[in-house]
Amino acid sequence: MKNTFPLRRALALLAAALLTACAGPARQASSPDAGTLLPNENLVLQGIPPIPMSLVRQVEKYTDFRGHGFADWHPTRNEMLVAHRKAGANTEQLFRINGPMAAPEQLTDFTDPVNEASYEPQGGRYVVFSRSSGGNEAHQLYRLDLDTRAVTLLTHPDERHQMLGWLHGRSELIYSAVPLDRTAEGGTRSAPATTLWLIDPMKPEDRRKLAELPGTGWFGGAVSWDDRQLALIDYRSASESRIWQVALADGKARQLLPAPGESVRAAHYTVGWRRDGSGLFVLSDRAGEFRELMLHDLASGALQRITAHIPWDVASADLSDDGRLLALRVNADGREELRLIDAQTLREQAVPALARLPKGSINTARFHRNSGQLALAIDSAQGPNQLHSLDLASATVATWTEPQAPPGVDTKGFADQRIVRWKSFDGLAMSAVYTPTPSRFAGKRPVVVLVHGGPEAQATLGFMGRWNYLVNELGIAIVQPNVRGSAGYGKTFLTLDNGMKREDAVKDLGTLLDWIAAQPELDAARVLVTGGSYGGYMSLAASVHFAERIAGAIDIVGISDFVSFLANTESYRRDLRRAEYGDEREPEMRAFFERISPLRNADKIKQPLFVVQGKNDPRVPWTEAEQIVARVRQTGVPVWYLRAENEGHGFARKENADFQFYATIRFLEQTLLK
Incomplete structure (x- = not known):
């Protein structure tokens, strides 16, 4: 998600695959004879070698962060x-x-x-x-x-x-x-x-x-205080959404933003109504590159910009029930910060007791209906979500929960992440979240490139869960790129991979490999690419385009062919995906898809591939995984396949996610760590 895999080793793996493939039911437990972990009855395995219990015992403490x-x-x-x-x-x-x-x-x-x-x-x-x-x-x-x-x-x-x-x-x-x-x-x-x-x-x-x-893109409702109106988002794509007003008495709907007749194509999201019903707070990027908090006056239709001074996206806003304050989460280069806006004067005000909050990214900010306290969920590289309350009147902070880690793992010692930057093939500025290995690991370190999904998502600073095992125990550095098309860097950047620009994002991965090669502490000969959903497509695309520069790839619920994906994704998602990827019904677009899809370029994949899929996935159906597995195997390249019959777009059950991670470590042993 690299170096040519030796033929002898490939044949050995292929033989092991035939011996260990498992498509029948089995419980996830240890086998006393072989000392291996057996998959539970919902997992289908093909080509995956046995998971030694000795490996499970080494890794399992990194699978229980809560x-x-x-x-x-x-x-x-x-x-x-x-x-x-x-x-x-x-x-x-x-x-x-x-x-x-x-x-x-x-x-x-x-x-x-x-x-x-x-x-x-x-x-x-x-x-x-x-x-x-x-x-x-x-x-x-x-x-x-x-x-x-x-x-x-x-x-x-x-x-x-x-x-x-x-x-x-x-x-x-x-x-x-x-x-x-x-x-x-x-x-x-x-x-x-x-x-x-x-x-x-x-x-x-x-x-x-x-x-x-x-x-089918209707969501994000805000009910007016007199219970007569509903403000609703009509989501067309990551770069275009509209706000409608629905009368609850008779269901009549009218478009508020953009106003009828406006030619503006931008994102618009509801926040909440003013107490007197005169206006609606919204988030929109219509005035510039970034999403701002604005106030829409219902009578005049005027929009007042409130956070034009903040050079980042406002990720969310919560309006207090008394209508006096707005709590904003601002996505500042991958780290979410808390800001407060006076809803009457529309001016920013200082956050009380800000210095007493733990460092990290604020993933939630919600007002209590009566007390005015703010609930805050904060995580960092040193721990998963921890809940706090901030009493704005008394400027006090209370801790509600503590993140839990297994005995023997001190998350406070986990290294901080940092943002790294480079220039892509066309001079466009790129960035990534970089997690370095501890200093005790000598020599050039292998690298896992972890590509986010979406594609309109973002790699952000925060806790990495199981992936910390790679960094702290195996000495593998992790780089999470924000290639073009990622959110958080302006609406222009967000659209630079749309339609027939799709492979420009893949080229960004190529320039990331160049950046890795230029770092004295990283080993460009040992790089693996992985990702989920769109990140799964990117791992397959990297396998096609950079076969001689990567050691292998892990495709998790990824798109292998855009034509079949758009035909089989759930109907309620199809138009949304066409807005991003292109419409396969158009001959020119279909020909482009056929030219770039990894399935149709499978003969260019030379390095080992691991494919992970949920059978009930409504977004990227399981057929996307099955067809790339079958096609790559025809070329003689080793392919591991893991499917969960009781999962969808990623593994949500711990027992399945654990097995996937143990198998991932085995795959890394065969590729990066050999």
Whole structure:
């Protein structure tokens, strides 16, 4: 995701693959005879050699870092709803914490993860949460009664759902529903639509249809304080989204931004309404390269810029319930910072007690409905998400959770990451997050290039979980590039890989290899490229274009052929992906896809390949993995394949993710560390 793999070693690996391939059910446990770890019954293996228990014992302490994700504040009490994976558990579940450093109380216990939830807003009598099955992303909404722990399904299983917002005056919830087509199994829908529903979760049978809207990119609802209007985002692509206003009484919808008749093509996102309903706070990059906080006046249609002085994207904004303050997360070169805006004067103000917050990236900033406290989730290279509250009135900070690491691992000693920069083939400035190895490792160090997905995502500073084993125990440096098309560096940069510019981003990887070769501490002869989703495509593309410069690649849920990908991705995602990659129905675009797709260039792949896939993936269907595995094997190149029958777009269950990581270490032994 490199050096020519010796033929003798390739043949040995191929023979081992035939002996150890496993497509049948088996439990993930040790084999007492062989001293190896057996896969659990949901894992399908091909070409992967045995996992010695000695390796598992060395690595497993790096597989159990556990942080806490903020879900919601209780509406009346000083209490948090959080997502957490407890010791020994396989998935994240919901917990409530009734005060700083109080013992978490578990609320859910499912085989599938639960990490999105909201308290009933009047008294916190129950929780509504979202959950899908086996990674299929067909999210259903459920009511959890806190007194009895009874769980009630609120939605239809043949649709995927998203919570959009609660009414303010009563406990009724607006949510969206999109039909599922399961295109990988042959279903399709030429013009899918989104339906908006209003529901009292205590009386789900009485739900009321609010509106039906064309397309499937509707999300991010903000309900006006008089409960009459819903501001909604119509997401077309990473560089274009619109804001609509839906009347809750009759479902009539009108476009707010860009205003009808405007030719502006830009991103627009809702934040929240002014208390008197006169204006709507929004985020938009329409005035420049970066996403700014703005105020849209409903009467005049005027837009007032508020954060033009901040030369970075405002990643999110949360408006306090009293309408007085806005808490912003600003993405400053891959690290998210907290800023405060006075919602009346529209001026930035100092953050109280800022120096008392731990260093790191602020991944969440949410106001309590009544107390005005800010919940903050912060992580860094030294630990996963830790929750804090910031009391703005008293300028005090309270710690709510501590990140948990296994015995024998001191995360405080993990090295800080840094941003490195270089120039690409056309002079364009590039950057990456670089994690160096500890100084005790002598000589030139091997490198893993870890490419983010999206492609409209970003490699950011923060905790690296299992990957820390590579750095701290194996002496492998990690470089996470932000090639063109990445978010965070302006809207122009974001679009530089669109359509027929796709391989310019691959060329950026080539210039990163040049940068690696110029670093005295790094070994350009031992570089492996890996990534998930779009990053999986990039690892395959690197295998095609830089076969003599890399040692191998790991493709995780990646695109192997753009034509088949666009044909088989779920219908509700297809138009969104065409906006980024191009429309395969156009002859010129289709010919371009056929020319660049890794599947059609598989004969150029010369180094070992490891492919990882979830069978229930609605985004990049499992067929993308199967076809590249079969095609590359025809050329005689060693291919390892791992598929999980109960996963989707990446492995969410710890037992599956652990096995994937152990196999990854074995692959590195055969490529980078031989």
